[in-house]
Amino acid sequence: METSTATTGTPKEEQVLDGSDIKELVENEEVFSSFVDHKFKELDRDSDGQLSVKELQPAVADIGAALGLPAQGSSPDSDHIYSEVLNEFTHGKQEKVSKTEFKEVLSDILLGMAAGLKRDPIVILRIDGEDLLEFINGSSYEAEMSSIFSQIGSDDASLHDCIIKALEKLIVDQGMPPSDSWVMSNIVEPALQSWDGNDQEKPVSQETFLEEFKKVAERVAQNLKDQPVIVAHSENTFDGSGIKRLLSNQFELDKSLNIALENVPKDRNGKISKEYLRVVLDVVAPSAGLPPIGAVEQIDKVVTDVFNMINADDGKMVKEDEFKKLLTEIFGSIMLHLEGNPISVSSNSVVHEPLASSSSLLQPSS
Numbered sequence: 293m294e295t296s297t298a299t300t301g302t303p304k305e306e307q308v309l310d311g312s313d314i315k316e317l318v319e320n321e322e323v324f325s326s327f328v329d330h331k332f333k334e335l336d337r338d339s340d341g342q343l344s345v346k347e348l349q350p351a352v353a354d355i356g357a358a359l360g361l362p363a364q365g366s367s368p369d370s371d372h373i374y375s376e377v378l379n380e381f382t383h384g385k386q387e388k389v390s391k392t393e394f395k396e397v398l399s400d401i402l403l404g405m406a407a408g409l410k411r412d413p414i415v416i417l418r419i420d421g422e423d424l425l426e427f428i429n430g431s432s433y434e435a436e437m438s439s440i441f442s443q444i445g446s447d448d449a450s451l452h453d454c455i456i457k458a459l460e461k462l463i464v465d466q467g468m469p470p471s472d473s474w475v476m477s478n479i480v481e482p483a484l485q486s487w488d489g490n491d492q493e494k495p496v497s498q499e500t501f502l503e504e505f506k507k508v509a510e511r512v513a514q515n516l517k518d519q520p521v522i523v524a525h526s527e528n529t530f531d532g533s534g535i536k537r538l539l540s541n542q543f544e545l546d547k548s549l550n551i552a553l554e555n556v557p558k559d560r561n562g563k564i565s566k567e568y569l570r571v572v573l574d575v576v577a578p579s580a581g582l583p584p585i586g587a588v589e590q591i592d593k594v595v596t597d598v599f600n601m602i603n604a605d606d607g608k609m610v611k612e613d614e615f616k617k618l619l620t621e622i623f624g625s626i627m628l629h630l631e632g633n634p635i636s637v638s639s640n641s642v643v644h645e646p647l648a649s650s651s652s653l654l655q656p657s658s
Contacts, residue, residue, distance in 0.1 A: 310413040311406030318402050328395045342388035345378070352377050355401060376575070377401065415525045416643070421516035423467030428509045434502060436466075441501050451496040452484070455508050458501075467513070469521040470640045478519060483511035522643040530591060530637075532630035534581015535623050548579045549616050563609040569599070572619060580623060590635045598625040
């Protein structure tokens with residue numbers, strides 16, 4: 293995977309999370325057993341030697357944090373993943389989980405996380421203003437900012453508004469962290485407040501914009517030097533390989549489909565409506581190396597095209613075997629499309645807590 297580095301000069305200070313530490317922990321039987329003992333004892337509040345659903349919740353929350361999910365209850369798109377994690381522990385039925393079961397499931401989940409990070413590492417970048425200064429004083433500044441001005445400028449656009457919009461257009465490679473509320477409040481707004489630009493609310497020419505933007509960017513760089521921003525950068529390539537692995541393992545495929553179908557309603561003859569194909573596809577998606585439906589627009593388009601091609605949205609009732617056959621066909625068609633036209637998605641997000649404290653999942657108990 294290519295990591296995000298400055299276009300010129302030395303690379304940004306970065307740390308790569310590739311799952312090797314997690315894999316090393318799980319594969320060391322003595323260390324992992326001790327780790328599980330500590331975690332189990334910490335979670336087993338009533339000391340009965342088993343974990344109730346309530347006692348499992350902190351572990352589920354920690355796994356979500358370690359996966360980078362928003363807090364449980366804050367997003368329907370991620371809440372179903374929390375439910376799936378809990379179901380992995382309880383198998384959807386048990387009220388209590390033994391230490392052996394807890395260890396087995398936790399091992400599977402952690403190894404899955406490690407495999408995901410190995411395939412799509414997360415690069416942690418420290419944005420401290422140096423790259424931004426390098427950009428605004430570099431040879432490409434005028435051309436790149438003139439291009440941005442042509443996109444955001446208009447007859448009635450004020451200098452102040454143009455500068456805010458331009459800062460939002462800058463990317464990590466140019467030394468600017470993603471724009472979120474914290475960055476705006478602590479980095480951008482103080483820079484604007486200390487800027488003494490004249491006639492900020494009047495329409496602006498390109499020449500004035502280039503001159504005044506540099507002044508604000510210098511102040512932003514100083515604020516980043518005083519308060520560096522940590523950014524998690526990830527790049528995911530969906531090339532069909534995850535689907536290929538799943539389809540080549542009939543046992544895992546059957547297991548994934550059976551689990552996904554457990555809560556799908558059937559009529560008195562055991563038939564299932566094809567309208568649930570998307571629901572089940574979404575449940576099986578992580579096992580096939582696919583994102584949740586709605587997470588990546590390009591993948592959603594591929595799914596829609598495949599559904600249209602095989603007329604999967606007609607709502608007809610089909611037997612369970614035919615339902616599984618249709619899903620397998622859908623996965624196969626998605627795989628072939630991605631093999632021929634891989635989809636790459638990159639993202640940058642501000643990390644507001646030290647990485648070590650964002651999840652206590654891999655922290656030893658005190």
